């Protein structure tokens with residue numbers, strides 16, 4: 001099985017992070033996620049992150065830094081999440097595709113609400129707080 005490379009953005013504002021609800025028809029539907037998506041052929045992680053965050057939540061990423069990289073096998077799909085913390089951006093994050101979204105306190109994030117691969121992201125956030 002090949003591994004799907006995914007650019008994922010963690011956007012923090014003080015003690016909150018911005019998260020979106022995955023629609024039921026998507027892989028891991030009904031779970032909350034950090035916005036992002038598949039890296040296209042020939043694209044860098046940062047290029048993909050900028051494109052996905054513009055398409056999904058309507059912001060222009062100005063500056064980001066690596067937070068963590070996770071490889072996870074869901075059985076039906078193997079993913080590599082290349083997670084970047086977004087440090088500066090233009091615009092106000094919202095659900096461009098009509099998806100539910102919210103700012104959630106890092107302390108209140110429940111791993112059970114996220115895809116399994118995200119547990120390591122939540123750990124990284126709690127320890128870097």
Ligand SMILES: Nc1nc2c([nH]c(=O)n2[C@@H]2O[C@H](COP(=O)(O)OP(=O)(O)OP(=O)(O)O)[C@@H](O)[C@H]2O)c(=O)[nH]1
Nearest residue numbers: 006008027028033034035036037038077079115117118
């Ligand atoms: N965006 C995002 N994807 C995640 C997270 N955690 C996680 O396991 N994934 C997995 O990463 C894979 C690709 O993400 P995606 O579905 O957002 O990709 P995309 O925006 O290109 O989707 P599309 O094919 O519906 O256009 C999915 O299999 C998804 O389940 C997360 O926090 N954010």
Ligand SMILES: [Mg+2]
Nearest residue numbers: 035036037038
């Ligand atoms: Mg996506």
